Amino acid sequence: MSKLVQGYEVVIGFETHAQLSTTSKIFSRAPTAFGAEANTQACAVDMALPGTLPVMNIGAVERAIEFGLAINAHVAERSIFARKNYFYPDLPKGYQISQFEIPVVQGGEVSFFMEEGKETVRKTVRLERAHLEEDAGKSLHEDSSLGASIGDGRGQSGIDLNRAGTPLLEIVTQPDMRSSEEAVAYAKELHKIVTWIGICDGNMQEGSFRCDANVSVRKPGGPLGTRREIKNLNSFKFMQQAIDYEVRWQIDQIEDGHTIQQATVLFDPDTGETRAMRTKEDAADYRYFPDPDLPPLVIGRDWVERVKGEMAELPRVMAERLVRDYALPEYDATQLTQSKAVAAYFEATAKACGQAKLASNWIMGEVSRRLNASEMAIEQTPVSAAQLAALIGRISDNTISNNAARQVFEGLWNKEGPSGSGEGDVDVIIEAKGLKQMNDTGELEKIIDEVLAANPKNVEEFKAGNAKALNGLVGPIMKASKGKANPGQVNALLMKKLG
Ligand code: ADP
Ligand code: MG
Numbered sequence: 001m002s003k004l005v006q007g008y009e010v011v012i013g014f015e016t017h018a019q020l021s022t023t024s025k026i027f028s029r030a031p032t033a034f035g036a037e038a039n040t041q042a043c044a045v046d047m048a049l050p051g052t053l054p055v056m057n058i059g060a061v062e063r064a065i066e067f068g069l070a071i072n073a074h075v076a077e078r079s080i081f082a083r084k085n086y087f088y089p090d091l092p093k094g095y096q097i098s099q100f101e102i103p104v105v106q107g108g109e110v111s112f113f114m115e116e117g118k119e120t121v122r123k124t125v126r127l128e129r130a131h132l133e134e135d136a137g138k139s140l141h142e143d144s145s146l147g148a149s150i151g152d153g154r155g156q157s158g159i160d161l162n163r164a165g166t167p168l169l170e171i172v173t174q175p176d177m178r179s180s181e182e183a184v185a186y187a188k189e190l191h192k193i194v195t196w197i198g199i200c201d202g203n204m205q206e207g208s209f210r211c212d213a214n215v216s217v218r219k220p221g222g223p224l225g226t227r228r229e230i231k232n233l234n235s236f237k238f239m240q241q242a243i244d245y246e247v248r249w250q251i252d253q254i255e256d257g258h259t260i261q262q263a264t265v266l267f268d269p270d271t272g273e274t275r276a277m278r279t280k281e282d283a284a285d286y287r288y289f290p291d292p293d294l295p296p297l298v299i300g301r302d303w304v305e306r307v308k309g310e311m312a313e314l315p316r317v318m319a320e321r322l323v324r325d326y327a328l329p330e331y332d333a334t335q336l337t338q339s340k341a342v343a344a345y346f347e348a349t350a351k352a353c354g355q356a357k358l359a360s361n362w363i364m365g366e367v368s369r370r371l372n373a374s375e376m377a378i379e380q381t382p383v384s385a386a387q388l389a390a391l392i393g394r395i396s397d398n399t400i401s402n403n404a405a406r407q408v409f410e411g412l413w414n415k416e417g418p419s420g421s422g423e424g425d426v427d428v429i430i431e432a433k434g435l436k437q438m439n440d441t442g443e444l445e446k447i448i449d450e451v452l453a454a455n456p457k458n459v460e461e462f463k464a465g466n467a468k469a470l471n472g473l474v475g476p477i478m479k480a481s482k483g484k485a486n487p488g489q490v491n492a493l494l495m496k497k498l499g
Pocket of ligand 1: 012215227229
């Protein structure tokens with residue numbers, strides 16, 4: 001059952017443009033590096049000079065195959081390039097080479113976990129297709145919000161064709177998502193997949209991974225509503241804000257008796273609003289037809305098999321292995337495979353301490369919290385896997401309590417140990433902070449006897465059958481031991497003494 005907004009069901013489908021990480025363009029040899037001086041990376045093909053012809057970049061095709069394999073899709077043996085005709089100043093050919101009727105990647109799915117209320121549920125979004133296409137150039141407007149500056153300040157516009165012909169994989173989902181949270185979770189998972197397999201650098205600020213969110217609302221069980229497409233969302237935060245705004249806007253329109261017009265809209269992060277850019281074109285408006293300059297793209301099964309053999313372990317395959325090898329819950333395994341670096345950190349920690357579930361808890365808990373708070377990636381963590389493993393070792397051999405372990409972690413994070421690496425630091429910090437658990441029963445028994453004597457009422461209530469009265473005893477005991485008593489041991493001793 002999906003979450004309703006004011007009685008409406010939200011329906012979302014995504015189109016994502018992932019820039020493929022080839023060094024040269026999809027149909028020419030010009031370089032693709034970001035940020036070069038305008039028009040220094042566009043060759044005759046990219047500028048559409050008469051008489052030039054496109055030549056397929058094998059590297060782009062190979063990346064499309066890798067993507068298809070990663071999401072369990074069908075990689076078409078034969079796909080077709082088509083011309084998508086439209087006029088725009090940054091598109092000198094007057095058409096974009098894309099794929100239309102027969103895309104290279106067909107079907108497939110992306111699945112991920114989401115928190116719904118108190119539960120963690122697995123969601124699966126079906127993909128319709130992923131096709132290869134070329135990017136267009138960029139129009140730069142003087143004094144525009146883009147901040148680009150050209151000319152002499154008289155409000156001119158200019159064209160930069162550096163981006164023209166950059167290879168893109170456009171990844172299209174079915175309208176399967178039912179909330180902005182689910183849409184963002186899908187986008188994050190897709191981002192993880194393309195960066196994990198290395199077909200896209202995932203840099204959202206530079207536009208290497210940009211999402212268009214198609215959003216509509218309907219009464220539950222009714223036919224699909226008319227969609228509006230929010231273009232070029234290049235941060236997960238804006239994605240969520242834009243969809244939430246759009247949903248409210250559409251519901252307000254419908255409630256006010258208006259109908260939704262299919263349109264393309266832009267999100268303005270400054271106002272937090274979406275605003276119509278143009279009414280939506282249909283496929284027919286583009287006069288698609290097969291590009292006579294390019295033969296069909298033929299991909300033999302042997303090529304697919306070779307690519308499969310050369311691909312590194314995929315996130316979902318690795319997650320399955322973590323479940324198998326470390327007896328982890330599926331949820332943990334998925335969280336730990338959010339990036340190769342996190343997975344490697346987990347495996348190093350788990351192997352070193354032999355306590356996979358504890359390692360997982362610490363990495364998904366304390367480690368992630370600290371990294372998020374300081375906006376750091378796991379690669380930058382000041383606490384090495386060896387240190388975390390040593391820390392976990394001291395919890396499981398009862399040297400320190402969980403509470404004390406958090407203080408030790410804090411010490412490791414702040415590099416309070418002598419070396420800043422290596423196992424020795426954990427014990428040094430435990431010693432320096434006096435965090436060792438009291439494992440001497442004699443000493444603990446003395447404290448317990450004192451607390452029992454000072455709290456006769458609790459003792460009486462407990463003996464009369466009120467189990468909760470025990471809390472009133474454990475608290476003061478832990479306090480008197482300065483937090484060093486082992487809670488398990490305290491409980492055992494209390495039970496013995498209270499019969
Ligand atoms: P176009 O390029 O015209 O936008 P595509 O087929 O490439 O068409 O993409 C359409 C996208 O819109 C897909 O992601 C699809 O799932 C989604 N979609 C289609 N109908 C709806 C709808 N009623 N509400 C929300 N999303 C929709
Ligand atoms: Mg679209």
